[in-house]
Amino acid sequence: MTDWPRLADRQWVQETNKRVKAQETHRSSLVGVESTDENALHSLDSTLKKTTAFMKKLKSLSAASIPSLIEELSRLNLSKFVEEMAAGITETKLKPSDVIPIVDLCVAIASRYPKFSELILTEIKKCLPLKRADKISNPAKLRIDVRLLCELILCGVVGKEGLQTLGATLSYICITDKGEHLNVGLICSLCRPVGWQIAGIVPSPEGNEGVSIEQGDLEMSEAITPEHRKVVNDLFTNYHTGLIRHLEKACAVMNVVQKKVKRHERTRGDATVEEKAELETARAEYERLKALASELSSALGVQMVELKEEPSDNEEDEMAAMEMDKALAEGHVSLWPDDESRLFYENLIDIRNIVPRSLYKESEERTIQENELKTSVDDIDVDGLEAEPAEREGDVDVGEKEENAAELDRPKTPPSPAQFNEDMTSATDASMITSEEIKQLAQKFFLNLDHLVNRDTTDQCALDFVSNLNTKSYRKKLIKVLYGVPSSRLDLLPFYARLVASLSPVMPDLTTELSTMLIKQFREFVQRCGQERVEEKIKCVMFIGELVKFGVIPRAEALSCLRQLVYDFRGHSVDMVCAMIETAGFYLYRNSDSHPKMKIILDVVQKKKERIKDVRHVMLIDNAFFACIPPADSAAARRAQAEPPLMIFIRHLIVDINEHNVNTNIKCIRRLAWDDETVASWCLKYLTSPWLLPYSNLLHLASAVAGLQGLTYYDWISTYVIDACQEMIRISLEVPGLFNQKAIASACYLGELYNYSVCDTPVIYKVLYQIISFPETDPLAWQEFYRVRMVCELLNTIADFFQTGRARRKMDYFLTYFHRFYWMKREQWKVNVVMVEMPGAEEAGDNAVIEPPRFPADVEAEYRECMRHMRKSAPLPKDLAEAENAVEQIEQQLKEKLALASGSADEEEEEEDERKVLDRTLHEIAEEDGEEYGSDSERPPAIIAEDDADEKVCVHVEKPVIQPEDEEFMRQLDRMLADQVKVVPQQTSVAAAANPSVDMTVPAAVRNRFQRQICFEDSPGGSKNAAENSKPSMKVSLMARGKGNKLVLKTVSIEESALHEAWKKEREREEVERADIKRVTLGHTARIFAEEEQEMRQQIYSHSRFN
Structure with a gap:
């Protein structure tokens, strides 16, 4: 209605411009009127005879009389x-002209008497309906009053208060x-x-002689602002829009009735009088609404919608039914x-021929009225299911609501489920056999x-019940048990239905009571969406x-249930539709x-x-569809697509790996042909x-x-698995919603x-x-x-290893x-959900208080549970500002540490240079051949001072860690030296030869010097002589006895030999073996701990369940 240019009637354009100019003239004449001029009024005629006549x-x-009244008004004092x-103007019966x-x-009176504006607005308010409780008693007068109020507002007689009215x-x-x-x-x-x-x-032109006009071709009144015009528009x-929807609904109702009448005329020869009367009523309502919609569309200047009055005959559906009937008769479908399903649902036990009639004579007579379920499939209307429901409370159409309301007036219908349960718990039957x-039994x-x-156990139960327990009280108890089957035992439903x-x-x-209770429960589920568990709805x-x-x-009732669910196809209705199609869809389709x-x-x-x-609902729909209409693929195609054994x-x-077969499965996986x-x-x-x-x-x-990582040739598998996990997480961040x-x-x-x-x-x-840092590109x-x-799942998994x-x-x-x-x-969700999901004020009511939606409780609970697992006593931020402050504090602390580290970089470089110099000086310390010192007391003071200096220098050098293998090597070297000393010449004294085990202990000072030499031997700051000697060698210190039976320490350079290489390889093999044993031991320990924990949980669960 805002597109320009528009088609309009030329005469209407001229009249509108003329009228707008006249209204602006009246407004300008009333602008200067503020109070009554008493002197001017006293000079006018105020005799009772003339004022009464006026x-x-x-x-x-x-x-015709108004111009003369305006002239008399200028001569009389009517204050x-x-x-x-x-009051007289508002009470007079007026015509639109x-x-x-x-x-x-009114403009003339208001220009002379300013308080007239307030008084006439008060009188007009008395005639207008302003509250919802008001009723329109005289629509013709209401038209004149509203038109008069609009003209008074446009002419400036009444102001802002009149506009509000x-x-x-x-x-x-x-x-x-x-x-x-x-x-x-x-x-x-x-x-x-x-x-x-x-x-x-x-408005649209009344005839075909419309002219195209622009917005500037029409004069605009200044009495009403553009905002107010938009509100009225x-x-x-x-x-x-509401009228058009009402018209479409009336058209749909008329089409349904007309389709039924035509079907009956085609199949039965003629329709009933009631059906024809219903069609005439629907057609009259449709014609009335169509005329109103056409008139209003012309007045508003919008195009009238086109509706199809004549529906197509149902010949296609009849042809499809005939083809299916023919296919069933010929055996194609x-x-x-x-065959097993056919026997289960069609071959029922005939109790009348097995059990004597005396056992079921009482129960064979019907004592309650049969439930009024829909039995005719033709009465089920499935048209208009594709349209979305306009309002939540309008999910069930008017006919179904009337039907549900009419159920209350039915005589002696079965009780509701709640009433039935109360009767069963409170009532006691006198006919209950006390045997x-x-x-x-x-x-x-x-x-x-x-x-x-x-089938056999079900049929036997039916025979036992009729033979032994066929009393009123047990029949009620059986209904209660069948109706109250647990939602977790859906496998019992086919057998209960057969029973x-x-x-x-x-x-x-x-049968009547149970089916009525189920249908009523279904209708309650449909009307009260989201108040029950979906498992109960699926069971129903x-x-x-x-x-x-x-x-x-009847099948018609099943189609009616499906129709109600498909009409509002969302939420639990999707689960219910899929469950019903999977259960009875194949039967209804065939x-x-x-x-x-x-x-x-x-x-x-x-x-x-x-x-x-x-995604879950889409998968359910696909499964239900293919369960109802199986794909027509051949057995050969299915075999061709089968997976290799x-x-x-x-x-x-x-x-299928679990705690019981994990070791066996690892062995089988290792023995596969990985090549x-x-x-x-x-x-x-x-x-x-x-x-x-x-x-x-x-x-x-x-x-x-x-376990595979601990094996020699399978360690690459773990790297591949880790990369795949990281890749899947990365893909889910890049393509959100799919993975x-x-x-x-x-x-x-x-x-x-x-x-x-x-x-x-x-x-x-x-x-x-x-x-948490990957950018989000999806606007939703x-x-x-x-x-x-x-993040919460990952933290919950690894929380125990990040506690200290x-x-x-x-x-x-x-x-x-x-x-x-x-x-x-959370803040993003709060801002967006208010704009997207906040209900309107009109829907909420006049006095309703609209509360913003609450943040998803499951997300908040998972977050808080994860934080309790990670940090039990640590406080959590209460809002985004507190979290931002915590991040800023952490970053500030890290920046300060980084500044301190960068400021001490030069000092560390100087210390590193000093270490290199000290390394070189320590490398120059070497033992001379023939040097003999038994202890520190026998050494020269210079060397002792040099050793002391060395010890002081060693404070700045990282102390080498002696491995157990090196200690073993030192012990073997000492033993070898001791054995060599025992082999002396024959000229040695008898006393010395009589001592078979000479114990030679390496002095502590010599050992320390020897350790320092080995520690700094491989450093880059060696002596020039060592650097010039490119031939690889290993220096070994040998201790022997010199003159005066004193210990002598000599340095010997030994070249690498086959013995040395063999020793080196043996050492590497032992390290690999030790690492493998360590990994396997840790894996077994973890599995044993997991098994013990699982057994403990099972024992606790069994104990609690037993209690």
Whole structure:
């Protein structure tokens, strides 16, 4: 309605411009009027005869008498009759043509008597409906009053208060008339004369002689602001939209009735009188609404919508039903998927021929009225299911609401489920047999109901109940047990339905009560969306579907249930539709009478699936669709697409791994042909797919990878698995919404790998910081919290290893940034959800207080639980500002440490140079051949001082760590030297030869000097002689006895030989073996700890369950 240029009537344009100029003239004449000029009034005629005559003329106003009244007004003093003049003008019966002259008279009176404006507005308010409780008693007078009020506002007689009164009146007219649309004529009477001034409306030309006009071709009144015009325009537009919706609904109702009448005329020859009368009523309502919509569309200047009055005949549906019936008759298709199902649902036990009639004579008679379920498939209307419901409370159409309301007036209907349960718990039947044998049989029977697993046991239960327990009280108890089947035992529903179908011929009341209770429960679930668990809803629709397949509940009722669910296809309705289609969809699709309707419902479900974003719901819809219409693929094609047996075996080894078979599976995986690229690719595919395993088995898969890492030729597998996990997390961040579950599983898997020492701490920190720092490009990312969930899952997995020391400090840094990330996401959600999901004021009501939506409780609970696991006593930030301050403090501390480290860099370089000089001086210390010193007391003072200096220098040098192998080597060297000393010449004294075990102990000072030489031997600052000698050699100090039986330490250079190389290789082999034993031992220890913990949990669970 704001597009220019527009088509308009030329005469209307001229009249509108003329009228706007006249209104502006009146406004300018009233601008200077502030108070009454008393001197001027005293000079006028105020005789009672003339003033009384004037007031009589005023009460019988007409367009012809107004000019004379205006002339007399200028000669009379009517200051005492201002209130009577205002009341007389508003009470006079006026015609639409009298409004403009009346407005001229009001302008003349207001220019002479300023208080007239307030008085006439008060009188007009008395005639206008301003509250919702007001009623319109005289619509014709209301048209004149609203038109008069608009003209008075535009001419300046009434000001801002009058504009508020007009807004309240128009709001009442448009908002309170959404159902009947009785005020269309009133709105149309305003749009043509004053629609442009008050709402910017250009009416459509009445004939074909319209002219194109621009916005500047029309004069605009300054009495109403553009904002007020927009408000009035929106009111009229919304009213017009509601009328069009009402018209479309009436058209749909008429089409349905007309389709039914035509179908009956084609199939039966003629329709009933009631159906024809219903069609005439629907057509009359449609014609009335169409005329009103056409009139209002012309007045508002919008194009009238085109509606299809004549619906297409239902010939296509009839042809489809005939084709299905022919295919069933010829045997091309079957009503059941296999022979076993056909026998289960069709071959029921005939209790009448097995049990004597005396046992079921009482229960065979129907004592309650049969439930009024829909039995005709033709009565189910599946048209209009593709449209989205306008309002939540309008999910069920008017016919269904009337039907539900009419159920309250039915005579002696079965009780509701709640009332039934109360009656069962409170009532006691006098006919209850008190025999202990009967009680035992009843107890055994009801216990056996939980173990119905085949047809034979179900049929035997039916026979036992009819033979032994066929009393009123036990029949009620059986209904209660069947109705209250647990939602976790959905496998019992087919057998319970077979039991009910078997008992139906001899116990019609049981069938009637149970089916009525289920249908009522279903309707309660549909009307009260989201208040019950979805498991109960799924159980209800599956039970109804099973009873439909046995013929206990008509197929038309099942189609009606599906229609109600598909109409509002969202939330739990999706789960209920999928469960019902999987249960009875195949049966309804293959029946000739329900096939056309079921086909339409399936098509609508497929179309509405495109609007669903939940991956789980999409998967459920696909499964239900293919369960109803299986794909027509051949057995050969399925065999061609079958997986190789070796691939299935590999998937079994990895996917089915648990605490009991982890060691066996590791051995089998190790023995696979890893040199084959196909086998290796299969193994790596499943080793890097943690989402295929249950969450509790991820630690066992990580244990298997750790076990493979400890083997010599399989250590590369762990690196591949870690890279794959990181890659999946990275992909989920780059393409959000597609791999969220896989990424969360990969994060948990990576944490378990860290627990088994497969990956290092830097990998964990890299992933954590990547998750919270990767940029979000999706504009709807504020709705997703999978990053928070991913971080929480990873932290919960690795929390025990970051509680002390340096790891705890680094983790505290990350948690500070994670707190900020969490509160940033929370603030984004808070800002966006207010703009997107906040309900409007009109929907909430006038006095309703609109509360903003609450942050998702599951995300907040997971975050707080993770923080309690990581830091039990640490306080959490309460808002984003507090989290930002914590990050700033951490960064400031790190900057200060970095500044201190950079300031001491020069000092460290100087110390490093001093160390190099000291290294060179220490290398120059060498023992001379023939040097003999037994102890420090026998050495020269210079050398002792030099040793002291060396000891002082060593304070600045890192003390070498002597390995156990080096100590063993020193002991062997001492023993070898001792053996060499024992071999002396024959000239040695008898006393010396008599001592077979000479104990030679290396002095402490010599040992220290020897250790310093070995420690600095390989440093870069060696002497020139050592650098010139390029031939590799190893210096060894030998201790012997010199003159006077004194110890002599000599340095000998030994070249590398085969003995030295063999010793070196043996040492490397021992190190590798020791590392392998260490890894295997740690892996076994972790697995034993996990097994003990699992056994403890099972014992606790068993003990608690037993108690």
